[in-house]
Amino acid sequence: MTLLAVERIKLFTTRSPWWCAAVALAIVIGFAALITGTAPSDFPVTVRTSQFGYSFGLAVIMVLAALSITTEYRFGTIKSTFLAVPNRPAVLLAKTGVVALVALVIGELAAFGALGVSTLLAPSSADIALNSAADWRQVAGVGVVYALTAAMGVAVGAMVRHSAGAISLLLIYGMVVESLVPLIPRVGEDIHKWLSFNVAEKFLSGGAAGGVADGPPLSTSTLSPGWALAYFAGVAAVLLAVAIVITRRRDA
Amino acid sequence: MTRDCQSMAAGPHHKHHRPDKGDFMIEAKGLTKRYGDTLAVNDLSFQVRPGTVTGFLGPNGAGKSTTMRMILGLDKPTRGTATVKGKHYHELKQPLRTVGALLEARWVHPNRSARSHLTWLAKANGIPKRRVDEVLDIVGLTSVANKRAGGYSLGMSQRLGIAGALLGDPEILMFDEPVNGLDPEGILWMRKFMHRLADEGRTVFVSSHLLSEMSLTANELVVIGKGELVAQRSTADFVARATEQAVRVRSPQLALLKDVIAGEGGTVRDEDDGIVVSGMDSESVGELAAKHSIVLHELSPQLGSLEQAFMSLTGDAVEYATQ
Ligand SMILES: Nc1ncnc2c1ncn2[C@@H]1O[C@H](COP(=O)(O)OP(=O)(O)O)[C@@H](O)[C@H]1O
Ligand SMILES: [Mg+2]
Numbered sequence: 001m002t003l004l005a006v007e008r009i010k011l012f013t014t015r016s017p018w019w020c021a022a023v024a025l026a027i028v029i030g031f032a033a034l035i036t037g038t039a040p041s042d043f044p045v046t047v048r049t050s051q052f053g054y055s056f057g058l059a060v061i062m063v064l065a066a067l068s069i070t071t072e073y074r075f076g077t078i079k080s081t082f083l084a085v086p087n088r089p090a091v092l093l094a095k096t097g098v099v100a101l102v103a104l105v106i107g108e109l110a111a112f113g114a115l116g117v118s119t120l121l122a123p124s125s126a127d128i129a130l131n132s133a134a135d136w137r138q139v140a141g142v143g144v145v146y147a148l149t150a151a152m153g154v155a156v157g158a159m160v161r162h163s164a165g166a167i168s169l170l171l172i173y174g175m176v177v178e179s180l181v182p183l184i185p186r187v188g189e190d191i192h193k194w195l196s197f198n199v200a201e202k203f204l205s206g207g208a209a210g211g212v213a214d215g216p217p218l219s220t221s222t223l224s225p226g227w228a229l230a231y232f233a234g235v236a237a238v239l240l241a242v243a244i245v246i247t248r249r250r251d252a
Numbered sequence: 253m254t255r256d257c258q259s260m261a262a263g264p265h266h267k268h269h270r271p272d273k274g275d276f277m278i279e280a281k282g283l284t285k286r287y288g289d290t291l292a293v294n295d296l297s298f299q300v301r302p303g304t305v306t307g308f309l310g311p312n313g314a315g316k317s318t319t320m321r322m323i324l325g326l327d328k329p330t331r332g333t334a335t336v337k338g339k340h341y342h343e344l345k346q347p348l349r350t351v352g353a354l355l356e357a358r359w360v361h362p363n364r365s366a367r368s369h370l371t372w373l374a375k376a377n378g379i380p381k382r383r384v385d386e387v388l389d390i391v392g393l394t395s396v397a398n399k400r401a402g403g404y405s406l407g408m409s410q411r412l413g414i415a416g417a418l419l420g421d422p423e424i425l426m427f428d429e430p431v432n433g434l435d436p437e438g439i440l441w442m443r444k445f446m447h448r449l450a451d452e453g454r455t456v457f458v459s460s461h462l463l464s465e466m467s468l469t470a471n472e473l474v475v476i477g478k479g480e481l482v483a484q485r486s487t488a489d490f491v492a493r494a495t496e497q498a499v500r501v502r503s504p505q506l507a508l509l510k511d512v513i514a515g516e517g518g519t520v521r522d523e524d525d526g527i528v529v530s531g532m533d534s535e536s537v538g539e540l541a542a543k544h545s546i547v548l549h550e551l552s553p554q555l556g557s558l559e560q561a562f563m564s565l566t567g568d569a570v571e572y573a574t575q
Pocket of ligand 2: 428
């Protein structure tokens with residue numbers, strides 16, 4: 001409990017988390033406004049299209065999470081941290097907890113904000129009410145995916161220790177590598193089914209069918225939404241465990 | 253400076269009782285650290301006794317910072333152990349209450365204020381919040397406590413680091429080259445400050461590459477060169493021995509004297525009407541002469557400068573501070 005409070009103080013007494021939170025909200029809600037506001041009257045505005053900015057917000061969360069630990073290495077505060085709390089796994093877990101919680105809140109605010117803006121701007125004919133469990137998951141699930149992504153960001157940040165390196169690694173993987181893997185002949189598609197953000201997308205969009213105009217491409221994962229979430233959380237847990245083992249072993 | 257009058261202890265009834273002489277505050281046993289091809293610290297053993305200001309002396313690159321990081325559990329020893337009050341650092345509960353350390357002044361996030369920095373440190377070790385204001389006052393940073401630390405001068409950052417070290421009112425304090433880069437006023441402040449810590453009965457372990465600086469602050473010395481122990485003894489003793497570099501001798505039986513000295517492993521050089529002996533102290537030369545019934549007309553130890561002596565002992569270039 002104490003450690004969570006310590007990490008909360010550390011996070012909120014610097015500027016970058018505030019900036020990242022503002023940017024994430026602006027992007028996700030802004031995209032929803034842009035898409036529904038400029039949609040022609042025959043454009044099928046749905047719950048799903050309101051979440052078009054989700055992956056951009058995801059990128060900002062990666063930055064926020066990685067910075068929360070890499071700046072400690074950059075400025076040497078990690079040494080002050082380990083002097084005050086020599087239990088390194090506890091430090092990393094507490095930091096992950098706080099950053100994940102912040103990401104959860106940002107995700108929920110962004111997703112429901114985007115839905116709200118879309119409701120205001122969409123033509124009255126549009127079906128944008130949360131009618132089913134799948135609709136709820138599509139919106140409320142964003143915060144959960146952001147929280148788990150934040151855990152991955154902290155883990156990668158702790159492993160790499162340099163801001164630029166950790167952020168590039170996360171963004172290039174999440175935004176580029178996953179979408180290029182299907183291009184590998186023969187095995188590409190099969191590998192892609194198991195890549196983490198593709199699976200996370202499955203949790204969010206479920207099996208919902210949709211046209212090209214519906215937003216981001218649907219997931220190719222064969223898992224059920226529930227298992228998809230468990231799988232995604234498992235990836236985060238494994239990364240975190242590896243980060244903890246490495247951080248314990250090496251010199252601060 | 254009004255803050256000189258204030259006590260650094262947390263409360264009026266606070267006392268640092270001295271443990272038995274047998275309990276070492278800091279102890280290194282066979283401490284060894286290798287970074288790739290560099291053997292930074294090699295089989296180093298020493299003890300810091302309670303209530304002393306122990307200087308940790310060695311030329312740049314001797315392994316002082318590395319040793320201190322290992323004591324504090326930041327770097328893992330390749331071999332050997334370092335303990336604080338008999339425990340590994342990570343076994344200490346709320347370690348800031350036992351050991352306060354300042355290794356580098358800039359271990360603070362530049363966008364965080366001094367107060368926020370100390371607040372999270374205090375929180376982590378169950379230290380009451382009012383102690384933050386107390387230590388800010390002790391180091392004289394109260395007026396800038398809410399400003400971002402990135403804008404502080406080196407001297408101010410140093411004081412913030414010291415505030416952090418004092419936060420838990422610890423009985424052991426460790427400082428790595430605390431006067432490095434400070435202006436003369438800052439250096440004076442540091443010296444006074446160190447004496448005050450000692451007067452309060454705290455144990456201070458402070459490193460420096462300057463023997464002259466250490467001779468002003470430390471009463472015990474641990475001297476290292478190239479990662480290995482050179483000497484551990486009282487400062488007075490160390491200075492006395494280190495500065496006696498050679499002995500000037502005059503005698504009517506010089507030829508015989510030269511032979512017996514050479515036989516004992518001393519080196520001899522002619523100078524004016526006598527000789528200068530190195531590798532032996534004046535006592536040994538005198539006793540040797542008496543044993544062989546050699547008459548002496550002069551037997552005078554030649555005192556070298558502190559830094560010269562230190563350099564010859566540690567066998568390395570000492571960087572002189574520009575003071
Ligand atoms: N993290 C590190 N990686 C590689 N070499 C290091 C590291 N830290 C110190 N060294 C090397 O170890 C030796 C001792 O360094 P240090 O402990 O900083 O000496 P001092 O503090 O006495 O000046 C030096 O040769 C230094 O280059
Ligand atoms: Mg050093």
